[in-house]
Amino acid sequence: MTTIKLDIIGYGGMGRYHATTIIPKETNIMVNGVYDIDPERLTLAEKEGFRIYSSLSQLLNDTDSEAVLIATPNDSHKELACRAMRAGKHVVCEKPVMMNSQEFAEVLDVAEETDRVFMVHQNRRWDEDFLIIRQLYQTQEIGELFQIESRVQGANGIPGDWRHLKQHGGGMLLDWGVHLLDQLLFLVDSPVKSVVSELSYVLGDEVDDGFISYITFDNGVKSLIEVGTSNFIKLPRWYVKGYSGTAVIHDWDLSGDLVKQVGQVAHHELIPVQAGQGLTKTMAPPSEDAAQRLSLPAPVFEHPTFYTNFYQVIRQDAAPVVKNAEVMRVMQLIEDIFASAEKRAVIHY
Amino acid sequence: MTTIKLDIIGYGGMGRYHATTIIPKETNIMVNGVYDIDPERLTLAEKEGFRIYSSLSQLLNDTDSEAVLIATPNDSHKELACRAMRAGKHVVCEKPVMMNSQEFAEVLDVAEETDRVFMVHQNRRWDEDFLIIRQLYQTQEIGELFQIESRVQGANGIPGDWRHLKQHGGGMLLDWGVHLLDQLLFLVDSPVKSVVSELSYVLGDEVDDGFISYITFDNGVKSLIEVGTSNFIKLPRWYVKGYSGTAVIHDWDLSGDLVKQVGQVAHHELIPVQAGQGLTKTMAPPSEDAAQRLSLPAPVFEHPTFYTNFYQVIRQDAAPVVKNAEVMRVMQLIEDIFASAEKRAVIHY
Numbered sequence: 001m002t003t004i005k006l007d008i009i010g011y012g013g014m015g016r017y018h019a020t021t022i023i024p025k026e027t028n029i030m031v032n033g034v035y036d037i038d039p040e041r042l043t044l045a046e047k048e049g050f051r052i053y054s055s056l057s058q059l060l061n062d063t064d065s066e067a068v069l070i071a072t073p074n075d076s077h078k079e080l081a082c083r084a085m086r087a088g089k090h091v092v093c094e095k096p097v098m099m100n101s102q103e104f105a106e107v108l109d110v111a112e113e114t115d116r117v118f119m120v121h122q123n124r125r126w127d128e129d130f131l132i133i134r135q136l137y138q139t140q141e142i143g144e145l146f147q148i149e150s151r152v153q154g155a156n157g158i159p160g161d162w163r164h165l166k167q168h169g170g171g172m173l174l175d176w177g178v179h180l181l182d183q184l185l186f187l188v189d190s191p192v193k194s195v196v197s198e199l200s201y202v203l204g205d206e207v208d209d210g211f212i213s214y215i216t217f218d219n220g221v222k223s224l225i226e227v228g229t230s231n232f233i234k235l236p237r238w239y240v241k242g243y244s245g246t247a248v249i250h251d252w253d254l255s256g257d258l259v260k261q262v263g264q265v266a267h268h269e270l271i272p273v274q275a276g277q278g279l280t281k282t283m284a285p286p287s288e289d290a291a292q293r294l295s296l297p298a299p300v301f302e303h304p305t306f307y308t309n310f311y312q313v314i315r316q317d318a319a320p321v322v323k324n325a326e327v328m329r330v331m332q333l334i335e336d337i338f339a340s341a342e343k344r345a346v347i348h349y
Numbered sequence: 350m351t352t353i354k355l356d357i358i359g360y361g362g363m364g365r366y367h368a369t370t371i372i373p374k375e376t377n378i379m380v381n382g383v384y385d386i387d388p389e390r391l392t393l394a395e396k397e398g399f400r401i402y403s404s405l406s407q408l409l410n411d412t413d414s415e416a417v418l419i420a421t422p423n424d425s426h427k428e429l430a431c432r433a434m435r436a437g438k439h440v441v442c443e444k445p446v447m448m449n450s451q452e453f454a455e456v457l458d459v460a461e462e463t464d465r466v467f468m469v470h471q472n473r474r475w476d477e478d479f480l481i482i483r484q485l486y487q488t489q490e491i492g493e494l495f496q497i498e499s500r501v502q503g504a505n506g507i508p509g510d511w512r513h514l515k516q517h518g519g520g521m522l523l524d525w526g527v528h529l530l531d532q533l534l535f536l537v538d539s540p541v542k543s544v545v546s547e548l549s550y551v552l553g554d555e556v557d558d559g560f561i562s563y564i565t566f567d568n569g570v571k572s573l574i575e576v577g578t579s580n581f582i583k584l585p586r587w588y589v590k591g592y593s594g595t596a597v598i599h600d601w602d603l604s605g606d607l608v609k610q611v612g613q614v615a616h617h618e619l620i621p622v623q624a625g626q627g628l629t630k631t632m633a634p635p636s637e638d639a640a641q642r643l644s645l646p647a648p649v650f651e652h653p654t655f656y657t658n659f660y661q662v663i664r665q666d667a668a669p670v671v672k673n674a675e676v677m678r679v680m681q682l683i684e685d686i687f688a689s690a691e692k693r694a695v696i697h698y
Binding site: 013123124128155194228231235241245247248261278283290291345 | 363606625
């Protein structure tokens, strides 16, 4: 079947990353052209070998392309998505999909009305660190996972672009939180039971510069999700506990540890250790026979790449890997996290 | 002034640690004798060179000693403390002081009525790891600390003694939580604003095998306190964020890191880094000129040892380092943590 040609709306960091890094690896998708409101970026796109449009209308009227990628500030997604679908285009949309779930519901109505494919680029479902945790969750190599801590921390504050402005949908909960929450809900096959959270405003921006949220699920899984932009030292990217072991992934480089229980701890044989001004048996190392250090499993994902899947959804009526109902659930969870932080209360489902 | 002779009630792990490790270092306090309901422990105490009593009454009637140490299971503290003070003894009590704040209030009434000194052995105020964090809090070397994470994690479960039974006041919140919360309230000079918490019961004990609690203060400090007994890999003992840096203490060995901001991050100069399937500027390392790795400060404590202070309180009318009002505040906070976990709600003050 024929290649899908796609136009890119927005040639900032992400649009350019799709154009020059992600899509060139695909065999069935190619970039058709680029539009950006910023003439400098258009010039850059042209220099990098892409056809450019002088207006959005010109892009939408180009019948060469079947699809668009929306890689613009968050507050423009809704209008662009609706216009593109009404112009007959399938849509790939950058995250966070919309400013709120209400906007997203309206966009999904338009997708249905126009019979267009609308898929959100939740690319971090393909992150290798996440896939390792997913393996542990599915294979139960360290037992059923009951505690999942997922953190992304840096010390750069919020980038000095639209991401630090409220009207454009800035802030870390919408920017990075949407990734971590999407991964979490994709991982844990259970309804959310409760959410409590707090946003951080230590840098003096009008939007949150990070957050911590504690999410419990009906199946007993507890999760701590945290994003920080004033952390000069990072806690591990992942810290997960199973009933018979613990695993850690330190960073994007996939360095980490897995320690598995292989026997029972013999309490009467534990030797108390000096810890500060006191002794502790409880916090002594587990007896050597009871724990074993192993390698983390290899990342495995049963799905094709995001864009291959997008192609298959359009051409072969395949199921999307990133389902809109899932994206909606994440959007609603984000709203509940905002609400929990504002009300300073636990939200129960 | 004359040495204070002290009798020890309870010759388990802690009683023996006081007798053989802590008190021998003191110049003004000495062990007078030992009582335990377990004949084997009495035999051990005798072998280790201590005079032993055949009954509690015999101990309390011995006019050679002015004070007692109570190092028995938690549910026996109240009766022993009251009897000892009514017999004219000053009291050092192991932690957690009582089963609840009501019991503690009754004991404090008896202390007032009998004019005896009652001091709780919150020894971890003298832990070097804590004193390093206290230095950072006071000197503001990395700016005002606004986030304090204090964790103690092990993989041994709850020791198979009275500590895993509810009737004796077992469970990790009372056992280890009382230390971490005492340190926190001693550190942060501000009223608590809110508490939310969850207890862990993954090991199938009738008492909590760990907990996580998130505590905010009126002065803006936020704190995460966590104890775990099913953690085969440990997160750092301390993780603290100041407005211009982050510090970590990994373990009791005081290994750790301190990274301090020394300049402003130039956002336009940040180079996005590949992170999983995406690029990030926000989570790129801070530019080299903007952060500096330094040594942790040395631990400093302006107070004498616990027992020297106990001596000074009795002989010289000094102020106690561990004040009963502080211990009461911790006891009430523990009750609120239990309540928050049970109600699954944020408690506001």
